Amino acid sequence: MAFQTLLFYLFGTVLLAAATAAVTLRNMVHAALSLILSFFTAAMLWMLLEAEFLSILLVLVYIGAVLVLFLFVVMMVERHTPTIHRRRNYRIVASAVAAVMVAELGMALLAPDFSPTAQPLPAPLEYSNTKALGSVLYTDYALAFEAAAVALLVAIVGAIALTLRVRPDHHRQNPARQSRVRKQDRLRLTDGRSEPPC
Amino acid sequence: MPDWMTDLSVWLRVGEILLGAMVILLPLLAVVAYYTYAERKVVGFMQMRLGPSRVGPRGLFQPIADVLKLLTKEVVLPAQANRGLFLLAPLAALVPALGAWAVVPFDDGLWLANIDAGLLYVLALTSLGAYGIIIAGWASNSKYALLGAMRQAAQVVSYEIAMGFALVGVLMLSGSLNLAAIVQAQSGGILDWFFLPLLPLLLVYLVSGVAETNRLPFDVVEGESELVAGFHVEYSGSAFAVFFLAEYSAMILISALTAILFFGGWLSPFEGTQLAQAVPVLDSGIHWWLLKTAFFMFCFLWFRATFPRYRYDQIMRLGWKVFIPVTLIWIFVLGAARYAGYTG
Numbered sequence: 001m002a003f004q005t006l007l008f009y010l011f012g013t014v015l016l017a018a019a020t021a022a023v024t025l026r027n028m029v030h031a032a033l034s035l036i037l038s039f040f041t042a043a044m045l046w047m048l049l050e051a052e053f054l055s056i057l058l059v060l061v062y063i064g065a066v067l068v069l070f071l072f073v074v075m076m077v078e079r080h081t082p083t084i085h086r087r088r089n090y091r092i093v094a095s096a097v098a099a100v101m102v103a104e105l106g107m108a109l110l111a112p113d114f115s116p117t118a119q120p121l122p123a124p125l126e127y128s129n130t131k132a133l134g135s136v137l138y139t140d141y142a143l144a145f146e147a148a149a150v151a152l153l154v155a156i157v158g159a160i161a162l163t164l165r166v167r168p169d170h171h172r173q174n175p176a177r178q179s180r181v182r183k184q185d186r187l188r189l190t191d192g193r194s195e196p197p198c
Numbered sequence: 199m200p201d202w203m204t205d206l207s208v209w210l211r212v213g214e215i216l217l218g219a220m221v222i223l224l225p226l227l228a229v230v231a232y233y234t235y236a237e238r239k240v241v242g243f244m245q246m247r248l249g250p251s252r253v254g255p256r257g258l259f260q261p262i263a264d265v266l267k268l269l270t271k272e273v274v275l276p277a278q279a280n281r282g283l284f285l286l287a288p289l290a291a292l293v294p295a296l297g298a299w300a301v302v303p304f305d306d307g308l309w310l311a312n313i314d315a316g317l318l319y320v321l322a323l324t325s326l327g328a329y330g331i332i333i334a335g336w337a338s339n340s341k342y343a344l345l346g347a348m349r350q351a352a353q354v355v356s357y358e359i360a361m362g363f364a365l366v367g368v369l370m371l372s373g374s375l376n377l378a379a380i381v382q383a384q385s386g387g388i389l390d391w392f393f394l395p396l397l398p399l400l401l402v403y404l405v406s407g408v409a410e411t412n413r414l415p416f417d418v419v420e421g422e423s424e425l426v427a428g429f430h431v432e433y434s435g436s437a438f439a440v441f442f443l444a445e446y447s448a449m450i451l452i453s454a455l456t457a458i459l460f461f462g463g464w465l466s467p468f469e470g471t472q473l474a475q476a477v478p479v480l481d482s483g484i485h486w487w488l489l490k491t492a493f494f495m496f497c498f499l500w501f502r503a504t505f506p507r508y509r510y511d512q513i514m515r516l517g518w519k520v521f522i523p524v525t526l527i528w529i530f531v532l533g534a535a536r537y538a539g540y541t542g
Contacts, residue, residue, distance in 0.1 A: 029280075053318070060318060068351050072332070128314050173515075
């Protein structure tokens with residue numbers, strides 16, 4: 001067995017175990033941490049495919065930022081009262097989504113150009129994954145890239161618009177005014193006598 | 199038995215990597231120990247005190263005494279704490295802070311790994327450091343620790359954006375994500391280093407680095423006057439020491455990266471002049487990198503002794519409303535300059 005194959009099965013096992021744990025664990029923080037582990041293992045699988053740029057980006061964006069916020073929210077949930085509601089209609093929707101995903105995966109696996117023994121072509125020495133991705137992204141797919149960027153911008157504006165609430169009793173800090181304060185504005189010197197002379 | 203297992207060159211390479219890691223990490227641990235001593239001495243002198251002076255000549259053995267003390271103390275588990283995560287948290291903080299050193303180039307050809315996306319790797323690993331603190335805050339079952347962890351999560355995620363944007367400027371000038379290539383792109387003397395064309399980004403990077411490592415004046419995560427000691431309030435003994443180690447190695451890492459990304463790494467400021475050819479010490483070499491790194495390490499202590507702690511809303515304002523717009527504008531300026539033919 002080649003070393004890469006051994007690593008693949010190792011990462012695959014960890015990935016499946018972590019993903020299973022993420023959906024079955026009762027403790028939500030443990031579940032979120034399992035999700036982080038499964039993302040990290042997926043990044044390692046991409047690394048095996050020599051897609052190092054995407055792999056590191058997965059760690060940086062998803063684990064380093066998105067899941068930090070995820071964990072942040074999960075930790076705010078009350079510790080000893082799991083708030084998972086068991087409703088039957090959720091189960092139906094979930095089964096439908098799962099069925100679609102299984103069907104899609106099956107179609108991908110049965111595709112004629114999919115081979116379970118295929119190996120990535122060994123890259124030439126001067127090949128840079130980052131450079132190759134960059135040149136494709138900014139030339140051939142420039143329009144799609146820009147459309148994605150605009151969609152993200154709209155999402156940001158929408159998220160802020162939905163959550164921004166200005167309360168009437170809102171207290172606002174004005175840092176510019178705060179840092180312009182000088183000694184004369186706050187300090188009044190008196191002649192130092194605290195009581196009238198007798 | 200698979201043939202790679204009997205291949206001697208594979209095991210030699212593994213041994214080489216392990217040895218290289220030791221050669222980097224053991225001096226790093228020694229530097230961390232004496233960095234704490236330097237911190238107490240420097241801050242002490244800045245505040246007209248002596249700092250540690252009792253253990254050994256001029257207190258030089260103080261860090262050794264501290265390490266021995268921390269290692270012999272009991273690790274107390276708080277009641278109702280999440281045992282596994284409580285003990286995992288210090289390691290989750292330490293491993294990324296040490297792992298990032300794998301790609302740091304010390305001198306021309308002197309590195310453990312020379313990977314193509316080195317800068318992204320460092321950025322990814324430093325962003326993982328947040329987990330140690332968040333997990334510690336939650337697993338401690340203490341409201342102070344949890345509050346500290348929440349502040350940390352918000353602060354690190356905010357400043358990471360500004361930090362990443364500041365590094366985009368470095369990429370635009372060097373045209374590479376490889377740390378060694380970034381240093382080589384700055385060759386030609388002090389005026390070719392990136393700190394001049396990237397001055398606003400350098401300031402953003404350095405200040406974000408201080409905020410990322412939760413050092414003063416951005417240490418609301420620990421904030422002893424409000425949160426006792428923040429996320430590590432429940433930690434004692436060696437578990438506390440590991441947090442300490444993680445924080446200080448992250449500080450040294452940020453200093454090292456500032457030297458590499460903006461100040462030409464191992465390159466000499468006199469590079470290419472007759473002076474450098476006449477006096478070998480003035481030519482490029484690892485000593486220049488050490489000197490630059492030491493200077494930024496000193497800056498961390500200098501900031502600590504100089505600035506009062508930022509208020510939480512001021513931290514958020516600085517990160518989101520000042521640093522991110524500054525970096526975005528400068529990236530645009532750089533893009534225009536590159537388009538007009540400027541190559542750095």
